[in-house]
Amino acid sequence: MLLELQEITLAFGGLQALDRVSFAVPSGTVQAVIGPNGAGKTTLFNLITGFLAPQSGRVVFQGHEIQGRPPFEVARLGISRTFQLVQLFDHMSVLENVMVGRHRLSRAGLLAGAVRLPWTRQEDKSIREHALEDLAFVGLADRAHQPAAALPLGLKRLLEIARALAAEPTLLLLDEPASGLDAVETERLQEMILALRERGLTILLVEHDMGLTMEVADRIAVLNYGQLIATGTPREVQKNPEVIAAYLGTDWQT
Amino acid sequence: MIPKGLLNPWLFFGAAVLLLAGVLNNDYYLTLINFIGIYTLLVVGLNLLMGYGGQISLGHAAFFGIGAYSSGILTATCGVNPWLALLAGLVICGITAFLIGVPSLKLRGYYLAMATLGFGIIVYIFLNEAEPLTGGPSGLAGIPNLSLGGLELNTPKRLFLLIWPLLGVILGLSANLVDSRTGRALRALHESEAAAQSLGVNTARVKIMIFVWSALYASLAGSLYAHTMNFIAPSSFGFMFSIKLVTMVVLGGMASIWGSLLGAAVLTVLPEILTMFHDYEVIIFGAILMVVMIFLPRGLVRGILDLWEFRRYKKEGGSIPT
Numbered sequence: 001m002l003l004e005l006q007e008i009t010l011a012f013g014g015l016q017a018l019d020r021v022s023f024a025v026p027s028g029t030v031q032a033v034i035g036p037n038g039a040g041k042t043t044l045f046n047l048i049t050g051f052l053a054p055q056s057g058r059v060v061f062q063g064h065e066i067q068g069r070p071p072f073e074v075a076r077l078g079i080s081r082t083f084q085l086v087q088l089f090d091h092m093s094v095l096e097n098v099m100v101g102r103h104r105l106s107r108a109g110l111l112a113g114a115v116r117l118p119w120t121r122q123e124d125k126s127i128r129e130h131a132l133e134d135l136a137f138v139g140l141a142d143r144a145h146q147p148a149a150a151l152p153l154g155l156k157r158l159l160e161i162a163r164a165l166a167a168e169p170t171l172l173l174l175d176e177p178a179s180g181l182d183a184v185e186t187e188r189l190q191e192m193i194l195a196l197r198e199r200g201l202t203i204l205l206v207e208h209d210m211g212l213t214m215e216v217a218d219r220i221a222v223l224n225y226g227q228l229i230a231t232g233t234p235r236e237v238q239k240n241p242e243v244i245a246a247y248l249g250t251d252w253q254t
Numbered sequence: 255m256i257p258k259g260l261l262n263p264w265l266f267f268g269a270a271v272l273l274l275a276g277v278l279n280n281d282y283y284l285t286l287i288n289f290i291g292i293y294t295l296l297v298v299g300l301n302l303l304m305g306y307g308g309q310i311s312l313g314h315a316a317f318f319g320i321g322a323y324s325s326g327i328l329t330a331t332c333g334v335n336p337w338l339a340l341l342a343g344l345v346i347c348g349i350t351a352f353l354i355g356v357p358s359l360k361l362r363g364y365y366l367a368m369a370t371l372g373f374g375i376i377v378y379i380f381l382n383e384a385e386p387l388t389g390g391p392s393g394l395a396g397i398p399n400l401s402l403g404g405l406e407l408n409t410p411k412r413l414f415l416l417i418w419p420l421l422g423v424i425l426g427l428s429a430n431l432v433d434s435r436t437g438r439a440l441r442a443l444h445e446s447e448a449a450a451q452s453l454g455v456n457t458a459r460v461k462i463m464i465f466v467w468s469a470l471y472a473s474l475a476g477s478l479y480a481h482t483m484n485f486i487a488p489s490s491f492g493f494m495f496s497i498k499l500v501t502m503v504v505l506g507g508m509a510s511i512w513g514s515l516l517g518a519a520v521l522t523v524l525p526e527i528l529t530m531f532h533d534y535e536v537i538i539f540g541a542i543l544m545v546v547m548i549f550l551p552r553g554l555v556r557g558i559l560d561l562w563e564f565r566r567y568k569k570e571g572g573s574i575p576t
């Protein structure tokens with residue numbers, strides 16, 4: 001297993017955001033987490049990536065417990081993420097956004113960068129080339145030199161994915177990547193996710209677009225009020241009576 | 255069509271320095287220009303921290319003061335070689351900034367602004383009270399000139415030939431830094447600390463490094479100031495001067511290397527030509543801060559560039575953020 005969640009529990013005050021949630025993500029698969037708004041999906045992502053620490057339970061990545069470690073350390077282990085509310089570096093160029101993605105794979109410190117030693121020049125060149133490749137992958141190469149803030153929302157989501165990919169993660173977490181995307185962009189996103197799995201990347205996906213989720217997910221975990229109510233293949237989950245019941249009367253979007 | 259190379263600001267800078275060195279012999283103007291150079295040093299350092307990193311220091315005058323007094327005391331009182339004294343000032347400032355930065359930069363929000371505000375006040379009081387060491391409110395006199403290769407830098411022209419080429423180097427280092435891996439991480443954490451961390455940036459560490467780095471600029475400026483004036487007094491290093499530095503950054507442009515030079519120049523020259531400046535200094539700085547923050551929140555240089563850039567991208571079909 002690449003990632004294992006064991007009995008993860010977290011409450012915000014009296015609100016049980018996650019209640020003894022356990023599941024595992026095998027290497028090379030696309031695992032989706034679905035559930036109504038407020039189910040705890042984003043909280044789960046924050047726990048895996050170190051932005052929150054569980055009150056009890058373990059997050060095991062490649063055999064090591066990582067719960068409670070700061071986000072930058074988790075990132076350096078090879079876990080990248082996107083954010084439900086897009087978090088770009090607005091005043092930096094599209095290309096620079098992706099270049100920051102390669103931070104964990106490069107070394108130049110403050111002094112070396114200020115003096116621009118020959119090896120840092122080399123390093124920067126390679127950062128730039130890799131970043132351009134990642135931009136090309138999401139179809140944004142022609143926008144490389146625009147400020148990130150100037151992109152429409154759909155392209156911002158794609159840029160965030162390119163930036164996360166630039167860190168060459170082993171595990172990629174996507175938090176509602178299709179929200180704000182039009183049909184063409186969603187189609188493109190679907191192709192991208194499948195292409196990434198083809199490359200061997202493991203993906204954990206939170207998504208409200210059921211069409212997309214059913215197409216790309218190998219397995220789906222269903223959260224409801226902080227509890228895991230079902231896991232299984234898309235087909236199994238769709239037929240699960242508990243899942244169907246949980247969605248009646250919620251603001252679930254299909 | 256003008257060849258692209260000619261629009262290079264570094265060429266302009268170099269040419270302007272050479273030209274001034276060649277034609278300008280008026281000591282009053284040279285001194286004024288030397289002060290612009292020293293203040294630009296301070297402002298660039300503060301801009302790296304504030305404009306690029308989004309971390310506010312309200313006590314930068316204190317680091318300027320520590321540099322100046324390290325040089326002043328070590329040379330005038332202890333007879334140490336001025337260059338060694340300058341180095342000592344850098345070490346003292348670096349360590350002090352580190353000690354202030356570590357606790358206040360690990361926390362998010364305005365802790366650094368508050369910590370530096372308090373620190374600035376403490377240093378100011380210390381400079382006034384520690385009379386045996388600093389000379390107290392009446393100041394420290396008899397600071398010797400710097401010498402370079404046996405040549406005493408005892409005229410404004412000679413000082414100009416030290417300060418401005420040195421400034422050119424520092425501006426170059428700063429521009430490199432901004433465009434380097436650490437500089438990108440710095441600008442990134444300014445805009446989204448969470449996103450920067452999610453990409454492996456140890457944001458607390460980057461903030462501490464840049465805080466120390468900017469304090470080093472201030473220390474260097476302080477040492478140059480001490481040897482330019484040959485006399486220093488606490489009143490040059492108080493809260494008002496910290497605010498003046500912040501105003502220079504904001505006016506010239508947050509996150510703009512050349513804007514720093516512009517901000518420093520404008521606010522150094524204005525008081526010279528407008529005598530009313532002296533009486534209403536506080537009000538004028540306050541007004542400048544307000545007007546610029548409201549109408550050109552990214553300063554003169556960036557503000558105008560932004561208008562131009564976004565207009566261009568709008569034409570290409572992007573959306574304009576608010």
Ligand SMILES: Nc1ncnc2c1ncn2[C@@H]1O[C@H](COP(=O)(O)OP(=O)(O)O)[C@@H](O)[C@H]1O
Nearest residue numbers: 012015017035036037038039040041042043044
């Ligand atoms: N930092 C926080 N402090 C307090 N409550 C929070 C916090 N983050 C999330 N919550 C609450 O936890 C629940 C789960 O939220 P979230 O994980 O964002 O849901 P989802 O992503 O599934 O829509 C919600 O009720 C939300 O209001």
Ligand SMILES: [Mg+2]
Nearest residue numbers: 041042043084
């Ligand atoms: Mg969410």
